[in-house]
Every structure is written in structure tokens, then in C-alpha cells.
Amino acid sequence: MRGLRSWGVPGAGSVGSVEAKAPLRAAVIGIGHLGRHHARILGGLDGARLVGVVDTVKARADEAAQATGARACTDFRELLGEVDAVCVAVPTELHREVAMPFLERGIAVLVEKPMARTLAEADELLAAAAASGATLAVGQTERYNPAVQAVLPLVTSPRFIEVHRLGVFPDRSLDIDVVFDLMIHDLDIVLALVGSEVTGIEAVGVPVLTPKFDIANARLRFASGCIANITASRISRDRVRKIRFFQPDAYLSIDYAAQEVEGWRLVRREGARPEIQGGPVPVQKDEPLRREIEDFIRAARDKRPPIVDGTAGRRALELATRIAAKMESV
Incomplete structure (x- = not known):
């Protein structure tokens, strides 16, 4: 039996790496199980500079800040106007509350799945992104x-x-x-x-x-x-x-x-x-999460849709x- 190379398959498809340009100021909001990994990846990612880590539990924010050199905050509002892109990894019920102020200001947002608690909240996020021109990505990591x-x-x-x-x-x-x-x-x-x-x-x-x-x-x-x-x-x-x-x-x-x-x-x-x-x-x-974040940062920088945009996230929801x-x- 012949291998799958006879199907004309190369290696895995790749979303590529972020090219060297002026880095985007990025932050992670929610330093729980997944947010820690967002901070780890953004802290060493070409094309982004991690400037803030936010968690309502101060010890979590401080720990992530110490590991990455970013500023620790307990209120995400402290970063409004100081970032170009944010990863939102808070509980689902808070996705809309946290993401909306950034989207309304044209700041790129990667929100973890599911993108919102309800379809109505998802539609609000989509509308805000469309109105401001902000990039909206959803963390469907697979x-x-x-x-x-x-x-x-x-x-x-x-x-x-x-x-x-x-x-x-x-x-x-x-x-x-x-x-x-x-x-x-x-x-x-x-x-x-x-x-x-x-x-x-x-x-x-x-x-x-x-x-x-x-x-x-x-x-x-x-x-x-x-x-x-x-x-x-x-x-x-x-x-x-x-x-x-x-x-x-x-x-x-x-x-x-x-x-x-x-x-x-x-x-x-x-x-x-x-x-x-x-x-x-x-x-x-x-690492799929690294690829996801690289794609998000590139999409925000180049003003093009990410692989999993808000519409795809809403469809899954x-x-x-x-x-x-x-x-x-x-």
C-alpha cells in the first residue's frame, strides 16, 4: 500500500509565524488555567509585546507579571487605551462585559470559546466589532x-x-x-x-x-x-x-x-x-494555542479576518x- 504522499499531501498546513514589524501591545485578561498559557505565549511572541496581565485575584496577576515582565492589574479597565489587542480568558458569563469596551474602541479581541453566554450577547460582540472595525477572534483552538x-x-x-x-x-x-x-x-x-x-x-x-x-x-x-x-x-x-x-x-x-x-x-x-x-x-x-495566538496577532496587525472569526464562533455557539x-x- 502506498503512503498518503501519493495524495499530494505536504506536511501539516501552517498559519505561519508573525513577521517582524512594530509589535502590538497585548494583554491577557483572566489568568486561570488557560489564561496562564496565553500570557506565556504572548510573553515570547514575535509581533506582540505583553504589557498587561489582569485577574481579580491579585496573586494570580502578580505571578503572571513576574513570569512575563508585564504589568499586573486587577481591573481590565486600567488597560483601555493602552493596548492594541487583548485575549479574554475569563468565565463565559463575563465575556461580553469584558470584551465590549475593547471592541467599541477598535481594540482587537480574542475571546475564548464559547464566545458568549447567549446568542444575543454574541451578536452584540459582532456588532461592536463591525462598527469599530476591530478584529474579533474566537478561541476554537482545535x-x-x-x-x-x-x-x-x-x-x-x-x-x-x-x-x-x-x-x-x-x-x-x-x-x-x-x-x-x-x-x-x-x-x-x-x-x-x-x-x-x-x-x-x-x-x-x-x-x-x-x-x-x-x-x-x-x-x-x-x-x-x-x-x-x-x-x-x-x-x-x-x-x-x-x-x-x-x-x-x-x-x-x-x-x-x-x-x-x-x-x-x-x-x-x-x-x-x-x-x-x-x-x-x-x-x-x-502547539495549537500558539498558532491561534499568532494568527490573531497577525490578523489584528494586517486588518484581515482570523481563521476563526466572530462569525465562525457564533455559528458553533x-x-x-x-x-x-x-x-x-x-
Whole structure:
């Protein structure tokens, strides 16, 4: 069997690195589990200068400031007018409150997923960005996974998609259910790759350890005829993050965590038996969050849309909201 190089696949797709220009003044608001990583990356990123780290818990802000050399603040309003771009990594219920003053002033914002608590709040963020011309990016980090980038040109006509995103019980993001916490990553990927409207949803969720849904399954039907079966859990013993695509004469599998891809296809030749070709797809491994932040900084600098803009973030939020509504009605 021949390798996937016969498909004309190079390494993983790349969002590139930020070219040397005047660095943007950047800040991170919310120094929790994810915000710490935002600060770490921005603190050493070409094209940006981390000037502020904000958290209502002063000790957290001080710790991040000491590690990065940025200014520590406990109120994000102290940075209005002093930054060109901010990463918002506060709890979801605060996304609108924190992001709006920056967007209204034309300051670029990368807001973590889900982009807002409700679709109405998401629309307010979109409207503010449109009115001021500010860049609005949403932290759907898996879109920047090199394994996903490698598969993008190969998924052409998916008919069935199977997703498992299973994790151990966390000590964070318990203010939202597993659909908005974990499944939304895969909803964004599936929407981007299928490129068709969702026409039917079946869903079930179970609140096992919290009042929110801790495990959920959604079966989505698209206008194209594609079916996606997506399972997300935050109460599993093992960590699994895999997605598989089945399309005519081809099969592709992504292990998000390992950043590994396998692909197989049936090659038909006149006068010969069909031949199965495939194997590992080359992937240039990299940190997805670093790629996401690099893309955000470049988009803000060059005044162009990021790979995952506010419209894409809203689309994933809308589908997650529809799925959650279906679970509530069961």
C-alpha cells in the first residue's frame, strides 16, 4: 500500500509565524488555567509585546507579571487605551462585559470559546466589532491543531463523521455544560469541514456529577446528507480526542492529542483491481494555542479576518445552543 504522499499531501498546513514589524501591545485578561498559557505565549511572541496581565485575584496577576515582565492589574479597565489587542480568558458569563469596551474602541479581541453566554450577547460582540472595525477572534483552538490542518484538503465529501472527546473530571469550566465546554470544539471542526446546514438534531445529555450536563451525545444530519455522531464527556477515566471521517472511497482519522493522522483511499484503475492506498499523513507537530495566538496577532496587525472569526464562533455557539435545547426537551 502506498503512503498518503501519493495524495499530494505536504506536511501539516501552517498559519505561519508573525513577521517582524512594530509589535502590538497585548494583554491577557483572566489568568486561570488557560489564561496562564496565553500570557506565556504572548510573553515570547514575535509581533506582540505583553504589557498587561489582569485577574481579580491579585496573586494570580502578580505571578503572571513576574513570569512575563508585564504589568499586573486587577481591573481590565486600567488597560483601555493602552493596548492594541487583548485575549479574554475569563468565565463565559463575563465575556461580553469584558470584551465590549475593547471592541467599541477598535481594540482587537480574542475571546475564548464559547464566545458568549447567549446568542444575543454574541451578536452584540459582532456588532461592536463591525462598527469599530476591530478584529474579533474566537478561541476554537482545535482548528489550529496541525493534524486538522493536514486533513483539511483531504476531506472533500464526508458522509459520516464519528467523534469522541472524553476527559477526566475537571476543576474548571463547571459553570457551563459539556456541550459548551468540550463538544463545541468538534462542532466548529465539523461545521467548517462539512460546509452544509444542519437540518436535524438528536441529542441526549446526563448531569452525573454536577447540575450541568457532564456527558452528551449529538447526532447531526446535514443538508448534504452527511451524518455526524459526536460524544463529549468530562467524567471519563481516560482522555480520548479523536475524529474520523468516512467519504466515498476514503477514510481519515485524527488523534487530536497525539497530532496524528491516518488516511486510506480506494484507487480504481481501468482494467485492474482496485487498490487500497494509505497510511500515516505527515504532520508537523506544534502547539495549537500558539498558532491561534499568532494568527490573531497577525490578523489584528494586517486588518484581515482570523481563521476563526466572530462569525465562525457564533455559528458553533448557535449549534451548541440548539443541541442543548434538544437535551433539555428529552
